[in-house]
Amino acid sequence: MLPAFVLDRASILERLGDDLEIYPMMLDMFLQDVENNCNSLATSLSAGDMPTLLREVHTVKGLLATFSDDAGSAEALRMEMQLRRGDSSCMAEAVAALQARLREVAGILASEVAG
Amino acid sequence: MHTVLIIDDSDINQTLIKALVLKLGDCQPVLFDNPVKALEWCHDNVPDLVIVDYMMPEMDGLKFIAAFRGLHGRNELPVLMITASDQRDIRYDALLGGANDFLTKPIDRVEFSARARNMLNLRQGQKYMANHVQELEVRVQERTREIRNREKELIFRISRAAEFRDPETGAHIQRMAHFSAVIARGLDLDAKTQQLILEAAPMHDVGKIGIPDYILLKPGKLTHEEFEVMKNHAALGYELLKSSGSEILQAGAEIALSHHEKYDGSGYPKGLAGTKIPLLGRIVAVADVFDALTSERPYKRAWALDAACKFLEDSRGAHFDPLCVEAFLAGWEDVLEIRQSFQDEDVPAI
Numbered sequence: 001m002l003p004a005f006v007l008d009r010a011s012i013l014e015r016l017g018d019d020l021e022i023y024p025m026m027l028d029m030f031l032q033d034v035e036n037n038c039n040s041l042a043t044s045l046s047a048g049d050m051p052t053l054l055r056e057v058h059t060v061k062g063l064l065a066t067f068s069d070d071a072g073s074a075e076a077l078r079m080e081m082q083l084r085r086g087d088s089s090c091m092a093e094a095v096a097a098l099q100a101r102l103r104e105v106a107g108i109l110a111s112e113v114a115g
Numbered sequence: 116m117h118t119v120l121i122i123d124d125s126d127i128n129q130t131l132i133k134a135l136v137l138k139l140g141d142c143q144p145v146l147f148d149n150p151v152k153a154l155e156w157c158h159d160n161v162p163d164l165v166i167v168d169y170m171m172p173e174m175d176g177l178k179f180i181a182a183f184r185g186l187h188g189r190n191e192l193p194v195l196m197i198t199a200s201d202q203r204d205i206r207y208d209a210l211l212g213g214a215n216d217f218l219t220k221p222i223d224r225v226e227f228s229a230r231a232r233n234m235l236n237l238r239q240g241q242k243y244m245a246n247h248v249q250e251l252e253v254r255v256q257e258r259t260r261e262i263r264n265r266e267k268e269l270i271f272r273i274s275r276a277a278e279f280r281d282p283e284t285g286a287h288i289q290r291m292a293h294f295s296a297v298i299a300r301g302l303d304l305d306a307k308t309q310q311l312i313l314e315a316a317p318m319h320d321v322g323k324i325g326i327p328d329y330i331l332l333k334p335g336k337l338t339h340e341e342f343e344v345m346k347n348h349a350a351l352g353y354e355l356l357k358s359s360g361s362e363i364l365q366a367g368a369e370i371a372l373s374h375h376e377k378y379d380g381s382g383y384p385k386g387l388a389g390t391k392i393p394l395l396g397r398i399v400a401v402a403d404v405f406d407a408l409t410s411e412r413p414y415k416r417a418w419a420l421d422a423a424c425k426f427l428e429d430s431r432g433a434h435f436d437p438l439c440v441e442a443f444l445a446g447w448e449d450v451l452e453i454r455q456s457f458q459d460e461d462v463p464a465i
């Protein structure tokens with residue numbers, strides 16, 4: 001069970017060079033894409049397409065890291081490593097957990113946007 | 116304005132990188148989410164910087180870089196690859212495969228700006244060097260052309276100096292040189308050799324500089340002894356030119372020495388026969404004799420063209436190389452045009 005996501009705005013902004021133009025743009029894009037990301041994870045898993053699932057997990061890892069979700073990003077990395085080894089055991093549960101994490105992050109970012 | 120090619124299948128990364136590129140200033144981002152399409156674009160466009168993600172559908176970043184480096188003229192262009200911090204093995208592969216540097220995900224603006232600027236500075240240096248090399252090449256070509264023209268002019272003037280000492284004219288030099296080039300073309304010699312013979316043929320009689328006036332300018336027939344002295348002009352011309360580093364002067368030396376040889380071995384100075392006579396000498400022999408026969412001189416009238424042609428034909432295999440005569444006659448239209456272009460000015464009355 002991952003610890004709850006806490007938005008670290010200062011850390012994100014620091015990486016973006018305190019750019020207040022890019023930050024809201026990034027939040028919007030995450031919120032627009034999050035369901036696509038969840039669907040892509042589910043589709044590749046149900047198709048048994050492990051190379052595509054690996055790529056989707058890799059993408060999600062980067063997305064979560066962009067919003068300073070170290071715990072979510074670390075979980076995605078664990079899944080990525082497992083898939084790279086050719087091990088797809090317990091992947092359904094892991095994908096479900098990652099989708100839940102994406103939606104949790106999206107909820108908090110949506111509050112930030114509504115602000 | 117720098118063109119920055121960004122290839123990333125993630126919209127959010129594309130947007131972020133594009134925004135960061137625009138903040139660098141003087142940059143035009145070009146975005147692709149598909150590396151195959153990006154590669155197609157690179158066939159016709161030259162980016163100043165490529166920023167490419169590692170993990171993408173259809174083609175990963177490593178394969179993209181390999182294909183990009185394989186395109187003509189794209190080997191030196193800076194490429195930044197985006198990788199996660201946990202992908203050390205991929206970084207090593209990318210370095211070996213042609214990436215210049217890395218960006219770590221999640222992207223950090225300070226790191227991004229520093230690395231992207233370094234790469235763009237590298238590109239600017241490359242462009243400066245390329246332009247500078249091009250400029251230098253143009254200047255070297257200009258100078259070489261100047262030197263070559265000066266060399267040609269000098270050769271013409273040296274040849275004229277020799278001709279001034281006998282009744283031949285500047286127009287004779289021009290005509291016989293162009294006749295020689297017509298024969299060279301008729302023999303299917305390459306363009307470079309045709310040009311070489313055109314430029315070197317005027318020096319055929321440069322050795323006359325060393326012949327005493329009482330022989331060179333004698334109005335009547337030379338005695339046997341005088342003719343023996345006169346024959347020395349071939350060897351004198353050769354000695355004068357042979358040690359030059361210039362390809363034209365070396366060809367001139369060969370022509371000076373061999374243009375009085377005859378195909379049947381009865382010529383001078385060495386009495387060479389057939390193909391033992393250097394080809395340039397065989398060619399110039401035909402051109403020089405034809406022009407001498409058909410030109411008016413203070414001591415003789417010009418031969419009619421058909422009489423001169425008959426002389427050449429009758430002398431095939433005796434005085435002249437038959438192939439050179441054939442090549443000369445095959446270029447008859449050009450011969451007439453050359454005679455028209457280079458006419459003697461004032462020839463004193465006989």
